[in-house]
Amino acid sequence: MISRLKQIPSPNSLIMFEASARHLSFTRAAVELNLSQAAISKQIANLEQRLGHLLFVRQHRSLRLSSEGKLLYQAVASGLGQIADAVEQLNSPSAIKTVTVAATTAFAQMWLLPKLGRFIQQHPNIDLRILTSENHLGGVDEDADIAIKYGDNTWSKTESTYLLSGDIYPVCSPAMAEQHQLSHLSQLTQVPLIDLDDNQWRWVKWQDWLIDQHSPLKGLRTSIEFNNIPMLYSAAEAGQGMALGWSEFVEDLISTKRLVAPFNERLRIPKPWGYYILMEPSDQRSEHINQVKQWILKEAP
Incomplete structure (x- = not known):
């Protein structure tokens, strides 16, 4: 050639x-x-x-x-x-632009996906490409314009902007909460617990959460473990047990009453831990990439 x-x-x-x-x-x-x-x-x-x-x-x-x-x-x-x-x-100002956002499967499915309808209405000239990646440690993923990652803001050679950090609290199906009349942590011994396996990076497990709440561990039983967050909440929604809900993931499930939070206790993740928007440092970033970043920030609570 x-x-x-x-x-x-x-x-x-x-x-x-x-x-x-x-x-x-x-x-x-x-x-x-x-x-x-x-x-x-x-x-x-x-x-x-x-x-x-x-x-x-x-x-x-x-x-x-x-x-x-x-x-x-x-x-x-x-x-x-x-x-x-x-x-x-x-x-052309009206030309369709493509922006690629990398995020974990859980974040993309449970936080981004329910909000995409608003993005399409507000930005009809931008095609949003979602790239799922479970790489928490590196900076911006290859082929991505923006990455959304959980960490303590120690990424090197990366422009980072704090996005959100929610609460962690027990969630279950409405039927399970009603069947056991759940209202106090001591009732956790009455229901099976669903957990994420130890290989899941930086996930708060039941043992960690209960220690923070100064709640006894005796008599508790874990019936199922998953290594996939959407599957974890699907199991809780199906009534197979109680799971720990991260607010950024379960807000839509709770608003649609597919899950409920029967207890008042919460674990708040302190800064600098949280989700961050990561971008490669640049003095000449495309305007449509900045528009996607600003939209993501506005969607955060």
Whole structure:
């Protein structure tokens, strides 16, 4: 491909050829391109010499394309037209822009997804691409414009903006809460507990939460463990046990009464821990990327 590209004449000579062929006049091409007629004639002659073919049949006070000229004109006119269309679309204020946001599966499914309808209404000219990634430790994921990650804001060489940090509290299905008349932590011994396995990064488990609440652990039983947060809450919604709900994940489930929070106790995650918007440092960031960032910030409580 590279060797073939080297055979292509200069863009300036092709632009002058296209204008001359379209007008069938060096003079009108010169006026359009704000050049002299002599400059156009010289460029066309050089182009013909390089290609080894006459592109125009020069007649008294008129021009017409040779067969070789017609072949080249069709290709050049088509190529320049496509380039002009692409540039026009890129420069158009109404052009569709794509922004890629990387987030964990849980955050994307349980926090971003319920809000996307508002984004589409507010930003019809931006296509939002969601890239799921379970990489908590690194900075902005490859191929992403924005990453949303949980941590203590120690990412290096990354522009970070604090987003949110919610409460953690027990949640279960409305049927389970009603069946056991749940209202006090001591009743946790009456229900099975659902937990996330130890491999889940920086997840508060039942043992951690109960120690923070100064609540006894004796008599409690964990019936199921998952390594996937959406599955954890699906199991709780199905009445299979009580899970620890992170407010940023269960707010939609609670507002639609698929889950309830029967107890008043809460564990508040202190700063600097929380979710952050991460971006690569840049002095010339695209405006549509900044618009997505500002929308995400406005959606946070």
